Amino acid sequence: MKILYIGDTNPFSTSFHRLSALKRLGYEVDSYNPYEVCNDQLTNFVLCKVHFRTGYSFLQKKIEEWLSAILGENKKFDLVWVDSGELIGKKCLQILKSVGIPVILYNVDDPTGKRDGGRFKSLLKALPLYDLVVVVRKETEEECIKLGANKVLLVYRSYDEEAHKPYANLEEIPSQFRSEVAFIGTWMRYENRDEFLLKLIESGVPVSIWGGRWQKSPNWNKLKPYFRGGGLGGRDYVAAIQGTKVCIGMLSKGNRDLHTQRSLEVPFAGGLFCAERTSEHLGMYQEGVEAVFWSDAAECARICKELLADDSLRERIRLAGMQRVRSLGVGNEQTCQTILETALQTV
Template identity: 45%
Template sequence: MKILYLGADAQGTTSKHRADALRRLGHEVFHLSPRSPLPNWKLIGGLSVRLGFAPFAPLLNFCLKQKMKGKDFDLAWLDTGAEVSPSFHRWLKKRGMKIINYNVDDPFSSRDGNKWNLYRKSVPYHDLTAVVRQENVEEAKATGASKVFRVYRSYDPVAHAPVIPTPEEVQKWSSEVSFIGTWMPERGEFMARLVELGVPLTIRGEWWQKAPEWERFKSAWKGPSILGREYILSLQLSQVTLGLLSKGNRDLHTTRSAEVPYIGGTAFCAERTVEHQTMYAEGEEAEFWSSPEECAEKCFKLLCDEEMRKRMVTAAKVKVEAKGLSNDAVLKDVLNQLKLSKP
């Protein structure tokens, strides 16, 4: 099947991983980034929250159509799709394409201002709307979705395959308790409290200096976000990896919830939620917590018992594979909803 794939195309992004998974499933994928004509991602990101993507739609529509000249597709796969206007959806439909929108973000929440305005107006044009939150199912239907499919986030079996580190990499990336992710308002106090409780913490990610609590945990921050091999090494060589959620995005699990156990080498110690408890057996395949004090207690327990960590790491990997949470398996299920799984 010939697929037009609209989504971020940078190496290391989960959008790129999903495009590659569709290729592994045997499909011919033509990958375009809707934002490629726009300068300076951070500036555009800020403007999109305030204004939405409507002001940029004429330019983006024109550029996408130019790049698609002379090409025909069976399916348009929109990964998130915040930038894609209703008029472009109508144009795709006129060219005979089915449209699948796959969104791991929370386009129906109020956190991101006007960013998702075009998305919400375009929902009625989707042949299938795939979402990762139970709340999003009814919200999508209320916005006009004809068919909604709820999925769990997934790992990539190629991009997240464990690596064999060099001695230099072991020295550079080894840690005791780690977290990779962006600062959010609810995370600053949590990290500060862990440091005060004596947790040997390593933080990597963006915007942590904005936290009011920065002085209390800045010793734990080791640098910005990492991708690719460095991302794998940082997780694989940490004894314990924390799983924090985004309250603004109403998360009950995240992509890390699948990636960390698949990569292996590190015990997954995450916020206790119904979905995390559905994914993994507490105390056997992962540890969960509901407060910084309980998190610290669980971290110290794991750090002090290497054999328990090893058993947990092995069991979690077996579970995440058994649950079919690879990109290949999840995307095949999505295509099956429209009976499109065959190349």
């Protein structure tokens, strides 16, 4: 099978990991990055905000011409995989559909939710034209069906079998990525992640923070001594997960998350997953055995202290979590294979 892949090809992006998984599965994949086509617009501070809020409507003509040129090369494809799809509007889909092969959409965001305003305006108009729409939350599945999607597949998010592979020897992990309790993630307005971490710190939990935009936090001066660096990717990301004793996972409430990429990546990469107690987390892992969960900062602080004081308990949970996540069938390779098989059954 030969696949036309339309998505972000930045090596540190989750979409790139899916692209790599498709290639590892043995498929022939030609990849094209729509963000590069509009790079001058999307890297401009002001224009980027305008396009985000207008659902990239003003970029559609340019992307339509770009897609027509790709298909005009007369290459033969068996399937089109659109990853994210925020830049791909209705006329773009009509162009892709014109060659008579299945077109699927994989989106791990919350395109039918309210957090991002008009960001997914173009995508939602194109939704009924996809042969298969793949999403990661129940609400999105139900709302896509109401918006006219032909077939919707609900999946868990994924870890990547290669990108998130743990270090075989813990001594290889650089000292700058070792910590007691770590949070690896971005500061987000209205999510109160800074306040949560500050409560842990004030409770005596030795927190280390990696991620972007933390300088924007109103609590930056208090958090600054615990800040270890900006966003992590590649082996540095794995090192920080595997190099900490407890790895905290937080949800995006604006995105209606009940689990995130960290929910799978942390245990697979050899970290002990410590996150908010949700129905999906409880479905993935046995609490206190394969992962630990909390309802608020006070409970999280108590759990972290208990784990830091008990090396054997911490190691048992960490190893059990690693084993459990591998049994869930949520690696990129298995997930991508399931998506392709479902798409071909649909047509």
